[in-house]
Amino acid sequence: MRIGIFGAGGMAAALGGQWAAAGHEVMVAARDQAKAAEISPKVGTWSEIARTSEVILLAVPAASVAEVVAAAGDLSGKVLIDCTNAVGPGARLTVPDQAAGIALSAKDAHVVKAFNLCAVDVWRMTPPVFGGRPLAVPICGSPEAVATVSSLVRDLGCTPLNAGGLDRAKLMEATMAFMVGLWFDGHDAQACFPPLPV
Ligand SMILES: NC(=O)c1ccc[n+]([C@@H]2O[C@H](COP(=O)([O-])OP(=O)(O)OC[C@H]3O[C@@H](n4cnc5c(N)ncnc54)[C@H](OP(=O)(O)O)[C@@H]3O)[C@@H](O)[C@H]2O)c1
Numbered sequence: 064m065r066i067g068i069f070g071a072g073g074m075a076a077a078l079g080g081q082w083a084a085a086g087h088e089v090m091v092a093a094r095d096q097a098k099a100a101e102i103s104p105k106v107g108t109w110s111e112i113a114r115t116s117e118v119i120l121l122a123v124p125a126a127s128v129a130e131v132v133a134a135a136g137d138l139s140g141k142v143l144i145d146c147t148n149a150v151g152p153g154a155r156l157t158v159p160d161q162a163a164g165i166a167l168s169a170k171d172a173h174v175v176k177a178f179n180l181c182a183v184d185v186w187r188m189t190p191p192v193f194g195g196r197p198l199a200v201p202i203c204g205s206p207e208a209v210a211t212v213s214s215l216v217r218d219l220g221c222t223p224l225n226a227g228g229l230d231r232a233k234l235m236e237a238t239m240a241f242m243v244g245l246w247f248d249g250h251d252a253q254a255c256f257p258p259l260p261v
Pocket residue numbers: 070071072073074075093094095098121122123124125127130131146147148149178179180181182183184
Protein backbone atom coordinates (compact mmCIF):
# COMPACT_ATOMS: atom_id res chain seq x y z
CA MET A 64 0.00 0.00 0.00
CA ARG A 65 1.17 3.58 -0.56
CA ILE A 66 1.09 5.12 2.91
CA GLY A 67 1.66 8.82 3.46
CA ILE A 68 2.60 10.09 6.89
CA PHE A 69 2.11 13.69 7.97
CA GLY A 70 4.66 14.51 10.66
CA ALA A 71 8.07 13.07 11.50
CA GLY A 72 7.92 12.64 15.28
CA GLY A 73 7.56 9.58 17.48
CA MET A 74 4.30 8.16 16.14
CA ALA A 75 5.35 8.74 12.51
CA ALA A 76 8.65 6.93 13.06
CA ALA A 77 7.12 4.05 15.05
CA LEU A 78 4.20 3.24 12.76
CA GLY A 79 5.98 4.27 9.54
CA GLY A 80 8.93 2.04 10.43
CA GLN A 81 6.68 -0.94 11.08
CA TRP A 82 4.77 -0.49 7.84
CA ALA A 83 7.92 -0.03 5.78
CA ALA A 84 9.32 -3.23 7.32
CA ALA A 85 6.07 -4.97 6.33
CA GLY A 86 6.71 -4.00 2.70
CA HIS A 87 4.56 -0.91 2.30
CA GLU A 88 5.70 2.18 0.42
CA VAL A 89 5.96 4.83 3.14
CA MET A 90 6.22 8.52 2.22
CA VAL A 91 6.59 11.38 4.68
CA ALA A 92 5.68 15.07 4.68
CA ALA A 93 6.93 17.19 7.57
CA ARG A 94 8.23 20.65 8.41
CA ASP A 95 11.67 19.16 9.06
CA GLN A 96 12.78 17.38 5.88
CA ALA A 97 15.83 15.86 7.56
CA LYS A 98 13.67 14.20 10.22
CA ALA A 99 11.28 13.00 7.52
CA ALA A 100 14.18 11.44 5.62
CA GLU A 101 15.14 9.45 8.73
CA ILE A 102 11.78 7.67 8.44
CA SER A 103 11.71 7.19 4.66
CA PRO A 104 13.79 8.22 1.65
CA LYS A 105 10.49 9.27 0.07
CA VAL A 106 9.87 12.80 1.32
CA GLY A 107 7.55 15.37 -0.23
CA THR A 108 5.33 18.34 0.42
CA TRP A 109 2.00 17.89 2.18
CA SER A 110 0.14 18.05 -1.14
CA GLU A 111 2.56 15.74 -2.99
CA ILE A 112 2.26 13.08 -0.31
CA ALA A 113 -1.53 13.53 -0.21
CA ARG A 114 -1.79 13.07 -3.95
CA THR A 115 0.35 9.94 -4.17
CA SER A 116 -0.89 8.09 -1.06
CA GLU A 117 -3.81 5.73 -0.65
CA VAL A 118 -3.76 5.97 3.13
CA ILE A 119 -2.46 8.90 5.21
CA LEU A 120 -1.57 8.86 8.91
CA LEU A 121 -2.02 12.22 10.62
CA ALA A 122 0.86 12.19 13.12
CA VAL A 123 1.02 15.84 14.12
CA PRO A 124 -0.29 17.48 17.30
CA ALA A 125 -4.07 17.71 17.44
CA ALA A 126 -3.90 21.50 17.37
CA SER A 127 -1.92 21.42 14.09
CA VAL A 128 -4.19 19.07 12.18
CA ALA A 129 -6.38 21.78 10.61
CA GLU A 130 -3.31 23.61 9.28
CA VAL A 131 -1.79 20.43 7.85
CA VAL A 132 -5.05 19.23 6.28
CA ALA A 133 -5.48 22.63 4.62
CA ALA A 134 -1.91 22.47 3.26
CA ALA A 135 -2.53 18.95 1.91
CA GLY A 136 -5.34 20.16 -0.37
CA ASP A 137 -7.54 17.59 -2.03
CA LEU A 138 -7.86 14.48 0.17
CA SER A 139 -10.97 13.08 -1.47
CA GLY A 140 -11.02 9.29 -1.61
CA LYS A 141 -8.06 8.93 0.75
CA VAL A 142 -8.22 6.93 3.97
CA LEU A 143 -7.12 9.45 6.60
CA ILE A 144 -6.05 7.90 9.91
CA ASP A 145 -6.51 10.16 12.92
CA CYS A 146 -4.34 8.98 15.82
CA THR A 147 -4.34 12.38 17.49
CA ASN A 148 -5.20 13.03 21.11
CA ALA A 149 -6.51 16.50 21.85
CA VAL A 150 -5.67 16.43 25.52
CA GLY A 151 -4.83 19.36 27.75
CA PRO A 152 -3.92 19.85 31.40
CA GLY A 153 -5.55 17.43 33.81
CA ALA A 154 -5.99 14.88 30.98
CA ARG A 155 -9.02 16.81 29.74
CA LEU A 156 -10.11 16.81 26.10
CA THR A 157 -9.53 20.19 24.48
CA VAL A 158 -11.78 19.27 21.53
CA PRO A 159 -14.99 17.27 22.12
CA ASP A 160 -14.99 15.33 18.84
CA GLN A 161 -11.63 15.61 17.09
CA ALA A 162 -12.14 12.95 14.40
CA ALA A 163 -15.53 14.38 13.38
CA GLY A 164 -13.94 17.81 13.04
CA ILE A 165 -11.26 16.38 10.77
CA ALA A 166 -13.93 14.72 8.64
CA LEU A 167 -15.61 18.12 8.19
CA SER A 168 -12.40 19.79 7.03
CA ALA A 169 -10.99 16.93 4.93
CA LYS A 170 -13.82 16.88 2.44
CA ASP A 171 -14.62 13.45 0.97
CA ALA A 172 -11.74 11.74 2.78
CA HIS A 173 -12.52 8.51 4.65
CA VAL A 174 -11.51 9.47 8.18
CA VAL A 175 -10.71 6.67 10.59
CA LYS A 176 -9.83 6.89 14.29
CA ALA A 177 -7.16 4.40 15.37
CA PHE A 178 -3.83 4.03 17.20
CA ASN A 179 -4.66 6.76 19.76
CA LEU A 180 -5.12 4.49 22.80
CA CYS A 181 -1.50 3.36 23.30
CA ALA A 182 1.72 5.26 23.84
CA VAL A 183 4.37 5.46 21.16
CA ASP A 184 6.58 2.88 22.92
CA VAL A 185 3.88 0.27 22.29
CA TRP A 186 3.82 1.01 18.56
CA ARG A 187 7.60 0.49 18.43
CA MET A 188 7.20 -3.10 19.63
CA THR A 189 7.39 -5.90 17.07
CA PRO A 190 4.85 -7.27 17.74
CA PRO A 191 3.03 -5.65 20.68
CA VAL A 192 2.05 -8.73 22.70
CA PHE A 193 1.14 -8.52 26.40
CA GLY A 194 0.71 -11.58 28.59
CA GLY A 195 0.65 -13.74 25.45
CA ARG A 196 -2.20 -11.72 23.90
CA PRO A 197 -1.63 -9.57 20.82
CA LEU A 198 -2.64 -5.95 21.33
CA ALA A 199 -6.19 -5.25 20.14
CA VAL A 200 -6.61 -2.04 18.17
CA PRO A 201 -10.11 -0.53 17.90
CA ILE A 202 -10.85 1.30 14.66
CA CYS A 203 -13.79 3.64 14.00
CA GLY A 204 -14.84 4.64 10.50
CA SER A 205 -16.74 3.47 7.45
CA PRO A 206 -16.68 -0.31 6.93
CA GLU A 207 -14.46 0.00 3.83
CA ALA A 208 -11.96 2.30 5.51
CA VAL A 209 -11.93 0.14 8.66
CA ALA A 210 -11.15 -2.88 6.47
CA THR A 211 -8.19 -1.06 4.91
CA VAL A 212 -6.80 0.03 8.28
CA SER A 213 -7.44 -3.46 9.71
CA SER A 214 -4.87 -4.87 7.30
CA LEU A 215 -2.35 -2.27 8.51
CA VAL A 216 -3.12 -3.25 12.11
CA ARG A 217 -2.46 -6.90 11.28
CA ASP A 218 0.88 -5.88 9.75
CA LEU A 219 1.90 -4.69 13.23
CA GLY A 220 1.08 -8.11 14.67
CA CYS A 221 -2.02 -6.66 16.36
CA THR A 222 -5.68 -7.66 16.24
CA PRO A 223 -8.01 -5.12 14.61
CA LEU A 224 -11.38 -4.47 16.27
CA ASN A 225 -14.11 -2.95 14.13
CA ALA A 226 -15.43 -0.46 16.70
CA GLY A 227 -18.20 1.05 14.57
CA GLY A 228 -18.63 4.25 12.63
CA LEU A 229 -16.81 7.53 13.01
CA ASP A 230 -19.62 8.75 15.27
CA ARG A 231 -18.08 6.45 17.91
CA ALA A 232 -14.59 7.99 17.62
CA LYS A 233 -15.40 10.51 20.34
CA LEU A 234 -15.89 7.58 22.72
CA MET A 235 -12.36 6.37 21.95
CA GLU A 236 -11.05 9.89 22.47
CA ALA A 237 -12.81 10.20 25.83
CA THR A 238 -11.67 6.70 26.85
CA MET A 239 -8.06 7.65 26.19
CA ALA A 240 -8.36 10.86 28.25
CA PHE A 241 -10.09 9.05 31.12
CA MET A 242 -7.57 6.19 31.28
CA VAL A 243 -4.56 8.48 30.93
CA GLY A 244 -6.00 10.61 33.73
CA LEU A 245 -6.15 7.55 35.99
CA TRP A 246 -2.55 6.64 35.13
CA PHE A 247 -1.36 10.21 35.76
CA ASP A 248 -3.05 10.00 39.18
CA GLY A 249 -1.03 6.87 39.95
CA HIS A 250 -3.78 4.29 39.49
CA ASP A 251 -3.49 0.98 37.65
CA ALA A 252 -6.04 1.74 34.93
CA GLN A 253 -5.60 -1.67 33.31
CA ALA A 254 -6.93 -3.32 36.46
CA CYS A 255 -10.36 -1.80 35.67
CA PHE A 256 -10.80 -4.44 32.96
CA PRO A 257 -10.66 -8.03 34.22
CA PRO A 258 -10.11 -10.61 31.49
CA LEU A 259 -13.39 -12.13 30.30
CA PRO A 260 -13.71 -15.80 29.48
CA VAL A 261 -13.70 -16.27 25.70
N1 LIG B 1 3.37 10.00 21.65
C1 LIG B 1 2.40 9.14 21.98
O1 LIG B 1 2.57 8.30 22.90
C2 LIG B 1 1.11 9.16 21.23
C3 LIG B 1 0.23 8.09 21.34
C4 LIG B 1 -0.98 8.10 20.62
C5 LIG B 1 -1.29 9.19 19.84
N2 LIG B 1 -0.42 10.25 19.76
C6 LIG B 1 -0.80 11.38 18.92
O2 LIG B 1 0.00 11.31 17.74
C7 LIG B 1 0.27 12.61 17.25
C8 LIG B 1 1.77 12.75 17.06
O3 LIG B 1 2.39 12.51 18.31
P1 LIG B 1 3.98 12.32 18.43
O4 LIG B 1 4.23 11.76 19.77
O5 LIG B 1 4.51 11.65 17.22
O6 LIG B 1 4.46 13.85 18.42
P2 LIG B 1 5.91 14.42 18.17
O7 LIG B 1 6.95 13.39 18.37
O8 LIG B 1 5.99 15.69 18.97
O9 LIG B 1 5.90 14.80 16.61
C9 LIG B 1 4.99 15.74 16.13
C10 LIG B 1 5.25 16.01 14.65
O10 LIG B 1 4.32 16.99 14.23
C11 LIG B 1 5.02 18.09 13.66
N3 LIG B 1 4.34 19.36 13.87
C12 LIG B 1 4.14 20.00 15.05
N4 LIG B 1 3.44 21.14 14.85
C13 LIG B 1 3.23 21.23 13.51
C14 LIG B 1 2.59 22.18 12.70
N5 LIG B 1 2.00 23.29 13.20
N6 LIG B 1 2.57 21.97 11.37
C15 LIG B 1 3.17 20.86 10.84
N7 LIG B 1 3.78 19.91 11.57
C16 LIG B 1 3.81 20.09 12.89
C17 LIG B 1 6.38 18.06 14.31
O11 LIG B 1 7.27 18.79 13.52
P3 LIG B 1 8.58 19.53 14.10
O12 LIG B 1 9.59 18.44 14.38
O13 LIG B 1 8.95 20.45 13.02
O14 LIG B 1 8.12 20.23 15.37
C18 LIG B 1 6.64 16.56 14.36
O15 LIG B 1 7.07 16.10 13.10
C19 LIG B 1 -0.29 13.60 18.28
O16 LIG B 1 -1.51 14.10 17.83
C20 LIG B 1 -0.50 12.74 19.53
O17 LIG B 1 -1.59 13.19 20.31
C21 LIG B 1 0.77 10.25 20.42
